[in-house]
Amino acid sequence: MDKTNNDLKSAHPxxxxxxxxxxxxxxxxxxxxxxxxxxxxALRPGEIHALIGENGAGKxxxxxxxxxxxxxxxxxxxxxxxxxxxxxPLVSRRLGIAAIHQHxxxxxxxxxxxxxFICNEQVGKTGxxxxxxxxxxxxKLLASLGSDISPGQIMGELSVAQQQVVEIAKALSQDxxxxxxxxxxxxLSRKESEELYEIVRGxxxxxxxxxxxxxxxxxxxTLADRVSVLRDGRYIGTWDIKDTNSAxxxxxxxxxxxxQFFPNKTAPxxxxxxxxxxxxxxxxxxxxxxxxxSGEILALTGLVGAGRTEVVExxxxxxxxxxxxxxxxxxxxxxxEPYQAIKQGLGLLPExxxxxGLLLPWSIEDNLSLPILKTVCSRGLISSDKIRQGxxxxxRRLDIRARGAADTAESLSGGNQQKVVLGKLxxxxxxxxxxxxxxKGVDVGSKAAIYQIMCDLAEQxxxxxxxxxxxxxxxxxxxxxxxxxxxxxxxxxxxxxxxPEGILTLMMPLDKKEKESA
Amino acid sequence: MxxxxxxxLKIPAWLKRREWLLVVLVVLTYLFFNSQAPSIxxxxxxxxxxxxxMVDVGFMAMGILLVLILGDIDISVASIAALSATVMSVTYNxxxxxxxxxxxxxxxxxxxxxxxxxxxxxxxxxxxxxxIITLATSTLYRGIAYxxxxxxxxxxxxxxxxxxxxxxxxxxxxxxFPIMLLCLLGFIPFYHVWxxxxxxxxxxxxxxxxxxxSRYSGLKTDRIKLTAFVVNAMFAAVGGFFLTSRTxxxxxxxxxxxxxxxxxxAILGGASTSGGKGSVPGLLLALILLTALKNGLxxxxxxxxxxxxxxxxxxxxxxxxxxxxxxxxARRNVRRQRMSLAKT
Numbered sequence: 001m002d003k004t005n006n007d008l009k010s011a012h013p014x015x016x017x018x019x020x021x022x023x024x025x026x027x028x029x030x031x032x033x034x035x036x037x038x039x040x041x042a043l044r045p046g047e048i049h050a051l052i053g054e055n056g057a058g059k060x061x062x063x064x065x066x067x068x069x070x071x072x073x074x075x076x077x078x079x080x081x082x083x084x085x086x087x088x089p090l091v092s093r094r095l096g097i098a099a100i101h102q103h104x105x106x107x108x109x110x111x112x113x114x115x116x117f118i119c120n121e122q123v124g125k126t127g128x129x130x131x132x133x134x135x136x137x138x139x140k141l142l143a144s145l146g147s148d149i150s151p152g153q154i155m156g157e158l159s160v161a162q163q164q165v166v167e168i169a170k171a172l173s174q175d176x177x178x179x180x181x182x183x184x185x186x187x188l189s190r191k192e193s194e195e196l197y198e199i200v201r202g203x204x205x206x207x208x209x210x211x212x213x214x215x216x217x218x219x220x221x222t223l224a225d226r227v228s229v230l231r232d233g234r235y236i237g238t239w240d241i242k243d244t245n246s247a248x249x250x251x252x253x254x255x256x257x258x259x260q261f262f263p264n265k266t267a268p269x270x271x272x273x274x275x276x277x278x279x280x281x282x283x284x285x286x287x288x289x290x291x292x293x294s295g296e297i298l299a300l301t302g303l304v305g306a307g308r309t310e311v312v313e314x315x316x317x318x319x320x321x322x323x324x325x326x327x328x329x330x331x332x333x334x335x336x337e338p339y340q341a342i343k344q345g346l347g348l349l350p351e352x353x354x355x356x357g358l359l360l361p362w363s364i365e366d367n368l369s370l371p372i373l374k375t376v377c378s379r380g381l382i383s384s385d386k387i388r389q390g391x392x393x394x395x396r397r398l399d400i401r402a403r404g405a406a407d408t409a410e411s412l413s414g415g416n417q418q419k420v421v422l423g424k425l426x427x428x429x430x431x432x433x434x435x436x437x438x439x440k441g442v443d444v445g446s447k448a449a450i451y452q453i454m455c456d457l458a459e460q461x462x463x464x465x466x467x468x469x470x471x472x473x474x475x476x477x478x479x480x481x482x483x484x485x486x487x488x489x490x491x492x493x494x495x496x497x498x499x500p501e502g503i504l505t506l507m508m509p510l511d512k513k514e515k516e517s518a
Numbered sequence: 519m520x521x522x523x524x525x526x527l528k529i530p531a532w533l534k535r536r537e538w539l540l541v542v543l544v545v546l547t548y549l550f551f552n553s554q555a556p557s558i559x560x561x562x563x564x565x566x567x568x569x570x571x572m573v574d575v576g577f578m579a580m581g582i583l584l585v586l587i588l589g590d591i592d593i594s595v596a597s598i599a600a601l602s603a604t605v606m607s608v609t610y611n612x613x614x615x616x617x618x619x620x621x622x623x624x625x626x627x628x629x630x631x632x633x634x635x636x637x638x639x640x641x642x643x644x645x646x647x648x649x650i651i652t653l654a655t656s657t658l659y660r661g662i663a664y665x666x667x668x669x670x671x672x673x674x675x676x677x678x679x680x681x682x683x684x685x686x687x688x689x690x691x692x693x694x695f696p697i698m699l700l701c702l703l704g705f706i707p708f709y710h711v712w713x714x715x716x717x718x719x720x721x722x723x724x725x726x727x728x729x730x731x732s733r734y735s736g737l738k739t740d741r742i743k744l745t746a747f748v749v750n751a752m753f754a755a756v757g758g759f760f761l762t763s764r765t766x767x768x769x770x771x772x773x774x775x776x777x778x779x780x781x782x783x784a785i786l787g788g789a790s791t792s793g794g795k796g797s798v799p800g801l802l803l804a805l806i807l808l809t810a811l812k813n814g815l816x817x818x819x820x821x822x823x824x825x826x827x828x829x830x831x832x833x834x835x836x837x838x839x840x841x842x843x844x845x846x847x848a849r850r851n852v853r854r855q856r857m858s859l860a861k862t
Contacts, residue, residue: 318734337740338736339736339738342736350734355731356731356734357731359727359732361727370724370737374717377717381711382717382720
């Protein structure tokens with residue numbers, strides 16, 4: 001114990017005894033970014049410990065370090081006071097750490113029982129898998145969680161909430177002492193969330209320690225005993241939940257008050273640019289209607305899976321709507337490929353910048369020139385001088401932090417990558433810009449810069465449709481908000497009608513009873 | 519600062535290119551076989567043998583490179599060459615059919631049609647693998663060639679085609695250059711400029727690097743793919759044209775296995791099956807290397823089996839070396855980053 005005391009920095013609380021898990025000075029570097037910088041975390045036995053922070057604060061990376069998916073570049077992990085090396089996910093699982101990841105990593109084609117005992121098969125005397133034992137054990141585990149899911153059901157046929165329960169059963173089957181839950185309630189209705197809360201409280205009573213990662217402060221306040229905050233990969237602090245309130249936590253998470261962060265949007269709202277009427281796509285969304293004006297920032301918000309991205313993809317020709325109409329400056333249009341939408345002045349900043357926005361191995365300048373390649377030619381041949389000029393200009397205008405325009409896109413941090421994607425969009429001749437989660441996974445500095453650019457664009461008469469799931473962003477940036485719930489528009493509010501509770505209520509899934517009455 | 523001195527000499531980027539590895543291998547291959555058989559393995563003889571090993575495969579490889587850059591594959595090119603050459607010889611029919619010039623145009627059109635079928639199948643049915651689709655069309659095209667020719671061979675052509683193009687050579691600075699080699703070498707600069715310096719060439723690399731992002735950036739990805747498959751098939755038809763001119767006759771079996779050689783050349787030259795990569799100088803060097811190697815092996819062993827074995831080994835070697843060096847580099851970079859972190 002004594003020899004490890006030297007490692008502790010003074011900023012960290014004095015080490016307490018009897019901790020289940022302690023992580024000290026965890027640092028993780030990815031090319032170009034310090035994802036975690038000297039992070040501290042302590043977990044007491046039988047507590048529910050919330051880990052909160054903004055997108056890109058490093059929560060998921062930290063969990064991946066704890067579960068052995070990533071190896072830290074510096075720092076130590078102690079389990080019951082003993083130092084351990086999580087060299088791979090199997091080690092961490094054997095040591096009793098189980099994680100339920102944000103995107104359920106289940107096997108949708110296998111049964112519930114098979115999912116629970118995957119990589120931990122119940123072997124009979126003969127050396128073959130005993131399916132009878134597998135089924136029995138699965139049933140026992142699910143029953144201990146108060147669930148009546150049949151072990152023989154196919155995983156993919158279950159609701160997200162039920163799949164969560166199966167994942168918890170899987171964790172229990174491995175005798176997990178530490179259970180990590182990454183955004184467990186993100187896709188659950190209020191009632192389902194409450195049932196999950198019950199299960200988690202039950203685990204706590206049995207002595208399991210739970211690390212809860214959540215966007216929703218509500219989860220934190222109803223469940224957690226203590227809360228730790230990360231911001232920009234740094235550890236901010238740990239508090240007893242009784243000693244905090246949500247304003248305090250938001251402040252710790254964002255690091256500055258909201259007024260400093262968001263620019264003042266003054267652009268006047270002009271004529272109608274885009275009108276969407278009763279747009280539907282089977283299985284994704286139904287009867288979506290809204291209008292977008294020049295100089296306006298219109299938010300399209302809702303929970304993950306509400307169909308927002310699907311709507312903008314149908315508008316911009318990535319997919320095709322089944323029915324409904326899109327009017328561009330009064331003219332009905334229909335696109336089957338994105339290039340047609342771009343030609344008509346409809347630009348899209350896609351949700352996933354690495355897969356949809358950038359050619360990662362290409363340089364910044366080559367990425368920026370791709371949509372406008374025909375304009376950087378002289379006598380039929382591509383002019384590398386013109387590409388270089390355009391690249392350097394964009395780097396200056398968007399304040400992209402790189403050594404030069406020849407740096408590859410993959411060497412940049414998330415925020416700077418996003419600026420390159422934004423630069424591609426600005427280089428075109430779009431009058432309408434659809435931005436899908438423009439600040440997702442982006443550092444605070446870049447965020448502010450992106451907001452400023454959006455306001456400038458509105459000032460110049462562009463119409464901006466901003467898909468966002470971040471409440472402060474919606475409240476501060478948009479003139480109006482279209483709120484979606486389960487593929488339908490549940491409400492359109494104007495700035496005067498905004499309140500976080502009002503928007504949240506429109507976002508939350510309806511429970512069965514409410515659905516019937518609705 | 520200290521990192522530079524510690525690692526000693528810094529190699530400039532242009533020297534790190536794969537092409538240098540190929541240059542070294544070409545020189546080594548030449549020196550080795552020249553020492554083994556000094557009287558028969560000489561530069562003028564090698565030059566003469568390029569008509570056998572270099573030209574037809576070279577044109578097919580230029581086509582297949584486009585498809586590989588896209589991240590796709592086409593293993594029907596040899597069958598396309600056979601079918602289009604069959605159509606050319608049958609329609610000309612030893613002077614009794616249409617004029618030879620028209621037959622050549624028809625040959626190119628047949629090639630284009632085959633490529634169009636491949637390209638349409640691949641762009642319309644995205645869930646099917648190009649490998650499987652072109653495996654199927656490969657047997658289909660050769661099957662059509664068989665229906666047309668049965669087990670016959672068609673083989674009277676104008677003398678300029680069978681004799682001059684097939685066996686003629688031109689004396690340049692005392693060396694006899696086969697005419698067909700000059701055709702290939704004369705065409706490559708245009709191909710290079712088109713692939714590396716024009717918009718349509720750059721689009722191929724973009725689509726191969728990231729299809730989704732290219733589509734979101736406003737590229738007509740399906741049309742780019744379709745065009746690449748059509749152009750590739752026309753290159754295959756041209757390959758069949760040169761193959762016919764040096765063999766002097768067409769059977770439905772001609773060019774069997776050439777698709778693998780063409781793919782091997784493109785990959786040796788720097789293309790990757792995962793797309794987004796490829797270079798014309800690399801392709802040319804890979805062609806030269808294979809010509810030097812095959813010619814030497816044939817002289818020493820006269821066994822096609824040994825030849826294929828050696829080509830396979832070479833392919834593994836050349837593809838592996840850049841992989842190993844880049845993973846070593848990546849590891850060194852991470853270590854350096856950690857050291858600089860520890861200092862701060």
